Amino acid sequence: MAGCVGLSAALCQEGVSVVQVLLFSLFNGLLYGMLLFMLSSGLTLIFSMMGVLNFAHASFFMLGAYFAYEISRLIGFWPALFFAPLGAAVIGAVIERYGLRTVHKFGHVAELLFTFGLAFVIEELVQMIWGKTNKPYLIPSSMDFTLFTWQGLDYSAYRVFMLLTSVGIFVALYWLLTRTRVGLIIQAALSHPQMVGALGHNVPRIFMYTFGFGCGLAAIGGVLGGNVLGTEPAMAIQLGPIVFVVIVIGGLGSLGGALIASIFIGILTNAAVSYDVPFGPFFALFGVSSATDIGNDLVRMTSGSVSSVLPYLIMVLMLILRPRGLFGNRDV
Amino acid sequence: MNTSYLRKLLLGTLLGGLSVLPAYAAEPVRLGLIEPFSGPIASIGLETLDNFNFAVEAVNKRGGVLGGRMIEMVPLDNAMNAEKSTQQVKKAIDMGIRVVVQGVGSSNAINIIEYVNKHNKRNPDQTVLYLNHAAVTTEFTNELCSFWHFRFDANVDMKVAALATQMGRDPKVKNVYLINQNYAFGKSTQEASNKYLAERAKHIKIVGDDLIVPFGKVQDFTPYVAKIKGANADTVLTGNWGPDIIRLVKAVASAGLNVQFYTLYGGLPTTVNAVGTEDGMAVHMKQVTEQLVEDDDRKDLQPYFESYLDKFKRTWYSDRIRFTVEMFAKAIDKAGKEDPEAIARALEGMTFPGPHGQTMVMRPDDHQIQLPMVISEMSRDVPKRFIYEGKDLGIGWKTMNWVSREDLTLPTTCKMERP
Numbered sequence: 140m141a142g143c144v145g146l147s148a149a150l151c152q153e154g155v156s157v158v159q160v161l162l163f164s165l166f167n168g169l170l171y172g173m174l175l176f177m178l179s180s181g182l183t184l185i186f187s188m189m190g191v192l193n194f195a196h197a198s199f200f201m202l203g204a205y206f207a208y209e210i211s212r213l214i215g216f217w218p219a220l221f222f223a224p225l226g227a228a229v230i231g232a233v234i235e236r237y238g239l240r241t242v243h244k245f246g247h248v249a250e251l252l253f254t255f256g257l258a259f260v261i262e263e264l265v266q267m268i269w270g271k272t273n274k275p276y277l278i279p280s281s282m283d284f285t286l287f288t289w290q291g292l293d294y295s296a297y298r299v300f301m302l303l304t305s306v307g308i309f310v311a312l313y314w315l316l317t318r319t320r321v322g323l324i325i326q327a328a329l330s331h332p333q334m335v336g337a338l339g340h341n342v343p344r345i346f347m348y349t350f351g352f353g354c355g356l357a358a359i360g361g362v363l364g365g366n367v368l369g370t371e372p373a374m375a376i377q378l379g380p381i382v383f384v385v386i387v388i389g390g391l392g393s394l395g396g397a398l399i400a401s402i403f404i405g406i407l408t409n410a411a412v413s414y415d416v417p418f419g420p421f422f423a424l425f426g427v428s429s430a431t432d433i434g435n436d437l438v439r440m441t442s443g444s445v446s447s448v449l450p451y452l453i454m455v456l457m458l459i460l461r462p463r464g465l466f467g468n469r470d471v
Numbered sequence: 472m473n474t475s476y477l478r479k480l481l482l483g484t485l486l487g488g489l490s491v492l493p494a495y496a497a498e499p500v501r502l503g504l505i506e507p508f509s510g511p512i513a514s515i516g517l518e519t520l521d522n523f524n525f526a527v528e529a530v531n532k533r534g535g536v537l538g539g540r541m542i543e544m545v546p547l548d549n550a551m552n553a554e555k556s557t558q559q560v561k562k563a564i565d566m567g568i569r570v571v572v573q574g575v576g577s578s579n580a581i582n583i584i585e586y587v588n589k590h591n592k593r594n595p596d597q598t599v600l601y602l603n604h605a606a607v608t609t610e611f612t613n614e615l616c617s618f619w620h621f622r623f624d625a626n627v628d629m630k631v632a633a634l635a636t637q638m639g640r641d642p643k644v645k646n647v648y649l650i651n652q653n654y655a656f657g658k659s660t661q662e663a664s665n666k667y668l669a670e671r672a673k674h675i676k677i678v679g680d681d682l683i684v685p686f687g688k689v690q691d692f693t694p695y696v697a698k699i700k701g702a703n704a705d706t707v708l709t710g711n712w713g714p715d716i717i718r719l720v721k722a723v724a725s726a727g728l729n730v731q732f733y734t735l736y737g738g739l740p741t742t743v744n745a746v747g748t749e750d751g752m753a754v755h756m757k758q759v760t761e762q763l764v765e766d767d768d769r770k771d772l773q774p775y776f777e778s779y780l781d782k783f784k785r786t787w788y789s790d791r792i793r794f795t796v797e798m799f800a801k802a803i804d805k806a807g808k809e810d811p812e813a814i815a816r817a818l819e820g821m822t823f824p825g826p827h828g829q830t831m832v833m834r835p836d837d838h839q840i841q842l843p844m845v846i847s848e849m850s851r852d853v854p855k856r857f858i859y860e861g862k863d864l865g866i867g868w869k870t871m872n873w874v875s876r877e878d879l880t881l882p883t884t885c886k887m888e889r890p
Contacts (some may be wrong), residue, residue: 163697171691177620187596188562271514273717278725285727292693367725368690369717369745373511377687377714405691412694443681444653447688 162409163290168433170298172405174364178378179385179397180312181356187392188329188349190247191239194254197379198261199354203361204370205269208276216279224358231354235347258375266372276370285469301363308356309398316394325349384454390467399465404450411446418442476602481595489765499543500536500809501565502570502602502799507551512713514741514770515575519604519792520546523572525779526796536803542796544572551575553582560586564599564843569811574605574624584611588617591811595890596797600811604795609659612839616885617879621810621818621838623795625761627656627710627735627770628881631663632671633759633844633874634708634733639672646678648704648730650695652715660710660735668708687714694720700728707754717745724750731755738847738868740788744859748866756849760841761790762826763845767827776855780821784861798823798833812890829876837885845873 182196206223207216234257242253282297316322318412325345328335332342368374389396419438422428429438442449457464504523506516528544545568547559556579563571573583583601591598601620603611609626625633628701638644649664661682668675677704682687699707707730711719716737723730731754736742738758743751761810762769763789764776772790779787798821799814806813819835831842853867 164694167691167693167697171693240819271511271517272741275744275747277747277749288727290697290699295725295726298725320609352643367721369714369721371714371745373687376511378690381690409694410689413696413697443683445684447684447690458686 168406168409172402176401181353183386183397185353195257197375201375202362203358204365207362224355226369227358228351228355229399232351235350275369386451390464393466396466408446411442415443499541503568505573508548510550522792526793553578570600573604577606577608580606598811603753612837613884632667635667635671637846646704648679650709653682708733710735724753837883843876
């Protein structure tokens with residue numbers, strides 16, 4: 140049992156090596172992290188281009204899932220993968236044109252409050268249209284088969300498809316922003332809006348497209364994630380905070396940072412559960428044990444029981460030690 | 472306020488003299504139903520209200536209570552907030568309501584118990600009764616027990632004991648993995664699971680025991696699935712509800728693990744619908760309820776079941792709301808007046824027909840109903856299929872076995888203070 144230090148007892152009994160658990164955590168963390176990236180890429184894009192921190196971003200993720208549910212019932216999953224994000228993007232663009240643009244002149248706080256309110260409005264609308272309970276949005280049967288089995292767990296073709304799609308999104312976005320004319324104009328519009336305007340470009344329209352595009356990206360996440368995580372009105376609220384953690388850790392406005400931070404959070408939460416390090420020995424240093432009156436609950440805690448809170452802890456530490464995040468070029 | 476009521480009132484007035492009497496006789500007995508009717512889990516509150524109205528309708532059709540008075544449910548929204556639950560009790564009292572009903576959320580229930588206790592002590596002439604149809608924290612009928620509180624649902628210990636008894640009967644269940652939510656309810660489920668598996672399923676080994684961050688905070692259950700696999704578990708026992716069970720089941724099914732799920736709340740209609748037929752069947756979903764109306768021993772309830780399905784286009788989930796109303800009606804008739812203390816005394820020790828020829832008893836010592844429970848399994852081969860929002864899911868529940876009332880009668884630590 141010497142090789143089992145810190146390793147979950149169950150995995151250890153099976154003779155699974157630490158390296159295997161590590162590989163497992165890395166791979167599963169990557170799968171989950173790339174879903175987070177799909178969500179956060181749109182958010183960080185909108186922020187880097189427009190300086191707007193969109194609190195309603197996860198709501199577009201939710202809209203994507205609900206649209207995909209309806210469309211896939213009618214004409215199938217593949218059209219849904221195209222039309223659901225398109226629908227969300229149009230809604231996003233309309234909201235930018237008739238809502239956000241008006242609020243823009245009152246500064247960032249007004250924009251923040253606007254999107255904050257928007258998130259609640261969208262949630263309420265979703266409840267009115269689709270009801271308050273879960274919708275049975277399921278994985279398309281064409282991809283619901285086992286692609287490969289590793290360490291006794293099946294991986295469906297759908298999960299691999301999700302992974303490939305998100306990698307594709309990253310590559311396409313990176314190329315779009317740094318290698319195309321459109322990307323250059325978008326970037327210039329942020330730092331020198333007057334100059335870009337003077338050159339004959341319609342800056343407000345560029346912002347509108349950017350916002351719509353970012354919302355569409357979130358909706359792609361919803362189309363692909365809604366059938367894995369469950370499609371319900373609370374899904375936006377549950378995922379909203381973690382997306383902010385991703386872009387704060389990665390650095391506000393940095394696409395590469397969002398990618399690294401997403402994968403990091405995915406792997407961290409996976410490893411915390413897989414290794415399940417007990418906190419008892421740590422608290423024992425302070426004289427707390429299961430026999431003491433105060434804190435005997437702490438002794439029984441393990442890293443697994445706090446895994447989904449760890450990202451928030453890291454965000455707090457990041458804000459204290461390096462407010463601009465891993466790859467950000469401006470402070471929060 | 473319909474026309475026949477007005478006509479009666481008018482007639483009564485015209486007849487003069489005793490004009491107050493007919494008007495009084497028609498005045499309804501109101502029950503204040505304190506549940507979430509707004510916010511993220513309003514659907515559960517609204518479904519509860521439907522179920523209560525349906526049960527009350529049956530009593531009213533038979534002529535109501537106290538020689539002709541109708542029962543009326545008064546919905547009071549607590550938005551799933553403990554503080555608002557207290558406010559709604561106060562509002563009910565101001566409206567002259569003498570009986571409040573609640574079940575969704577033990578955190579709301581505890582506030583109601585405390586407020587009702589305090590109020591009744593200060594206002595002995597204007598007491599209030601609390602009927603609990605679903606808040607299952609065992610302490611409410613142990614150290615926190617109150618004369619004014621009656622629970623018509625099995626508590627956590629009873630539900631877990633029923634599941635553990637059934638697991639003990641099945642030699643194929645060898646290695647059990649426990650997953651629960653890290654808050655009051657999940658922890659008491661965890662504790663009860665350890666206790667009753669040790670007592671009632673001696674051949675079973677607990678190979679894993681995890682608490683997760685509750686209420687949908689865990690998005691990715693894959694690492695838990697890996698742990699279940701690594702621990703060589705053949706069975707998962709969980710008290711998880713809502714997204715925490717939906718995602719767990721989906722993750723286990725998608726990883727192709729061959730385990731069966733014994734659950735406290737896996738059979739909630741919204742959960743069954745969200746999990747879907749394929750995944751629910753893949754994990755051999757099992758649930759524990761008061762009874763299964765599809766069983767032959769409940770033929771008497773089948774008309775009720777059918778008319779419920781007709782009206783709401785969904786399968787009736789559980790019996791407890793029906794017998795909460797029925798036992799209350801019986802008690803108020805026995806008491807002969809709308810007086811909480813008299814109704815409470817009538818409820819103590821009251822018996823009511825339950826499944827499998829057994830009777831249910833409202834135990835006077837702690838006001839916890841004592842009843843047999845049924846363990847059922849999701850199956851494609853069932854007499855009555857599960858319907859949700861008018862849609863047939865192609866599966867239903869099939870009784871595996873049941874656990875007698877005697878086997879589920881657990882000791883209580885309650886020291887009841889009576890007025």
